[in-house]
Amino acid sequence: MAKLNMVQAINLGMKQEMANDDSVIMLGEDVGVDGGVFRVTDGLQEIYGEDRVMDTPLAESGIVGASIGMALAGLKPVAEMQFSGFSYLAIHQMEGHAARYRSRSQGVWTCPMVLRMPYGGGVRALEHHSESREVLWAHNPGLKVVIPSTPRNARALIVAAIRDPDPVVFMEPKHSYRAFKEEVPEAEEVLPIGKARVVQEGSDLTVIAWGAAMRTVQKAAKAFGEKTGKSIEIIDLLTISPMDTETIVASVKKTGRCVIVQEAVRSFGPASEIIARINDHALMYLEAPVARVTGFDVVTPNFFREKMYVPTVERISDALNQTLDF
Amino acid sequence: MPRETIAEFGLEHLQILDDTGKLDAKLEPKLDDAHLLEIYRYMMLARESDKRMLNLQRQGRIGTFGPSTGQEAIAVTTALAMNDEDWLVGAFRELGARLVRGETLLGNLLLYNGCEEGNAVLPAEKRVLPINIIVASQNLQAVGLGYAMKHQGDKGAVVSFMGDGATSEGDFHEALNFASVWRAPVIFISQNNQWAISVPREKQMHSQTIAQKGIAYDMPCIQVDGNDVLAMHVAVTEALDRAHAGEGPTLIEAVTYRLMMHTTADDPRKYRSEEEENEWWEKEPIKRFRGYLEKKGLWDDKREEALLAELKAQIDTDVKEFESRTDFKVDAPFDYVYAEEPAEIAQQRTEFLESIGKEANHG
Numbered sequence: 001m002a003k004l005n006m007v008q009a010i011n012l013g014m015k016q017e018m019a020n021d022d023s024v025i026m027l028g029e030d031v032g033v034d035g036g037v038f039r040v041t042d043g044l045q046e047i048y049g050e051d052r053v054m055d056t057p058l059a060e061s062g063i064v065g066a067s068i069g070m071a072l073a074g075l076k077p078v079a080e081m082q083f084s085g086f087s088y089l090a091i092h093q094m095e096g097h098a099a100r101y102r103s104r105s106q107g108v109w110t111c112p113m114v115l116r117m118p119y120g121g122g123v124r125a126l127e128h129h130s131e132s133r134e135v136l137w138a139h140n141p142g143l144k145v146v147i148p149s150t151p152r153n154a155r156a157l158i159v160a161a162i163r164d165p166d167p168v169v170f171m172e173p174k175h176s177y178r179a180f181k182e183e184v185p186e187a188e189e190v191l192p193i194g195k196a197r198v199v200q201e202g203s204d205l206t207v208i209a210w211g212a213a214m215r216t217v218q219k220a221a222k223a224f225g226e227k228t229g230k231s232i233e234i235i236d237l238l239t240i241s242p243m244d245t246e247t248i249v250a251s252v253k254k255t256g257r258c259v260i261v262q263e264a265v266r267s268f269g270p271a272s273e274i275i276a277r278i279n280d281h282a283l284m285y286l287e288a289p290v291a292r293v294t295g296f297d298v299v300t301p302n303f304f305r306e307k308m309y310v311p312t313v314e315r316i317s318d319a320l321n322q323t324l325d326f
Numbered sequence: 327m328p329r330e331t332i333a334e335f336g337l338e339h340l341q342i343l344d345d346t347g348k349l350d351a352k353l354e355p356k357l358d359d360a361h362l363l364e365i366y367r368y369m370m371l372a373r374e375s376d377k378r379m380l381n382l383q384r385q386g387r388i389g390t391f392g393p394s395t396g397q398e399a400i401a402v403t404t405a406l407a408m409n410d411e412d413w414l415v416g417a418f419r420e421l422g423a424r425l426v427r428g429e430t431l432l433g434n435l436l437l438y439n440g441c442e443e444g445n446a447v448l449p450a451e452k453r454v455l456p457i458n459i460i461v462a463s464q465n466l467q468a469v470g471l472g473y474a475m476k477h478q479g480d481k482g483a484v485v486s487f488m489g490d491g492a493t494s495e496g497d498f499h500e501a502l503n504f505a506s507v508w509r510a511p512v513i514f515i516s517q518n519n520q521w522a523i524s525v526p527r528e529k530q531m532h533s534q535t536i537a538q539k540g541i542a543y544d545m546p547c548i549q550v551d552g553n554d555v556l557a558m559h560v561a562v563t564e565a566l567d568r569a570h571a572g573e574g575p576t577l578i579e580a581v582t583y584r585l586m587m588h589t590t591a592d593d594p595r596k597y598r599s600e601e602e603e604n605e606w607w608e609k610e611p612i613k614r615f616r617g618y619l620e621k622k623g624l625w626d627d628k629r630e631e632a633l634l635a636e637l638k639a640q641i642d643t644d645v646k647e648f649e650s651r652t653d654f655k656v657d658a659p660f661d662y663v664y665a666e667e668p669a670e671i672a673q674q675r676t677e678f679l680e681s682i683g684k685e686a687n688h689g
């Protein structure tokens with residue numbers, strides 16, 4: 001086992017899948033020679049050549065639309081959007097086609113492809129480089145939306161995404177790209193899409209998070225647990241859509257209290273959906289209203305203010321306190 | 327340093343059989359009689375199907391659709407010039423091409439009656455993509471297919487249809503650029519029917535031609551009389567030959583006219599004159615091509631009458647079958663969201679079926 005950061009771990013998963021399956025193709029802006037602006041595809045073109053790791057013209061709709069055509073013809077395209085903030089130029093190809101081919105044709109046509117994109121805050125870049133808009137993709141039936149949180153689960157999930165028979169939007173929390181390393185086995189590892197993970201068992205309160213917020217949650221929960229002796233259960237959602245209601249509901253039924261932490265703006269986000277599902281399936285088990293710690297409903301601030309706007313340890317601790325004291 | 331011309335570009339227009347029926351024998355392609363008659367038959371089938379569908383739509387028996395009347399030469403001639411391994415990527419005004427590739431009127435009636443079953447009539451091996459309603463977006467998928475063909479060593483080329491308005495879309499330009507960079511075997515055919523719903527070509531673009539848009543991407547491009555079967559055949563065959571030989575993409579502007587409405591939901595009288603339409607009826611492709619066949623001794627009134635009777639019977643059969651279909655699974659949309667049904671969707675399916683059951687009970 002080697003200690004890898006998330007960039008290296010995703011790279012490992014893709015490298016192995018390219019070796020396993022000739023039909024896997026990488027394409028995007030600067031993914032070839034440069035290995036992507038975050039180096040996630042680093043070295044792949046040297047191994048697999050320009051026909052399988054392609055530097056494309058600079059056009060997001062072009063990359064995604066062409067990927068759809070490749071998928072229809074039996075290739076397994078893994079397309080990179082340089083930043084999620086640029087992916088909206090291709091949203092009609094995903095919403096209008098990738099998500100729909102199976103339904104449109106009653107299964108005659110399917111569109112197995114992966115759309116990778118770094119998302120979220122943390123890299124001190126200009127506008128359009130730091131939003132969390134997972135809900136834009138999750139709102140489309142037919143698409144799957146996966147968000148890893150650690151190097152090891154990122155590797156196991158990118159492999160699952162490439163093998164999935166449906167289009168997967170794979171959102172990489174760029175704040176976590178190089179923030180920490182984790183042991184990642186060289187041997188194949190796959191995690192199921194559509195399954196959340198209980199990363200810490202507890203009995204007093206459930207915290208649900210995903211992506212880069214997981215680290216903040218774990219920090220907050222550790223300090224909080226040490227200070228108060230309360231037992232916190234932590235769920236890493238891993239797949240935003242289709243959402244693993246079962247794991248969420250089982251946990252909330254057990255603890256009776258829940259805090260959801262999302263980096264995305266508050267309104268109409270995944271946290272709202274989770275609360276609705278808890279209401280549907282576990283309302284009578286609740287000892288307190290479900291709390292949300294989220295971004296604010298403002299245009300994502302530039303990086304000077306960014307850290308104050310994403311969920312912080314302090315805000316999470318406050319929410320834990322209030323939910324336990326209710 | 328003096329200014330110097332660093333590049334010069336030219337553009338061809340191709341017409342072989344003009345609208346008065348005059349033939350340029352030097353350019354006439356050598357097509358065997360059977361092929362010529364097949365072209366005529368499918369053009370007539372598309373035209374007669376349009377007429378019947380319009381009737382059905384006006385009676386509320388199908389939903390809205392976009393007639394292809396006046397544009398049959400483009401779709402039919404192209405599809406009959408293609409090989410079975412070539413892909414057909416359409417917008418939604420290429421009925422003739424779809425019929426050539428094996429779609430039935432029945433499938434189209436289902437589709438235009440709002441049933442997904444209409445897009446499920448051909449197996450994937452037939453290489454015909456469903457209609458594409460987001461204008462120009464299909465061109466990028468055509469490029470991806472083209473790249474895949476090249477990458478997999480497959481002989482197939484890709485023909486991608488669109489209208490004139492589509493060439494204003496970003497996806498059109500991205501597709502031409504990608505195809506050009508990748509040398510993808512794609513033939514882009516813009517059916518310039520002069521109108522994008524109510525917007526005439528001169529408000530759509532300042533460019534003198536659509537064909538010249540290919541020059542920017544350094545690909546062969548040509549403007550063709552799209553109502554001239556012979557010219558279409560020559561242009562498409564040349565483009566397919568290049569694509570099959572690994573010589574990359576082509577842009578064809580096929581000049582034609584949408585003789586009917588954009589779809590059955592609009593009224594052309596609101597934006598264009600009857601005189602204009604009548605002028606184009608004089609240049610329409612079927613009459614022109616029939617004249618050519620007659621001069622070759624391949625066609626006459628008797629044969630026309632027999633063909634019309636045969637097509638009517640064929641269309642009647644499809645309409646009858648369409649109207650007798652009752653095997654629609656109400657919850658079919660739940661079957662095709664994902665390969666495997668997520669728990670949430672399974673639960674919603676049950677909820678839906680219960681609501682339908684309740685409704686039936688309240689009947």
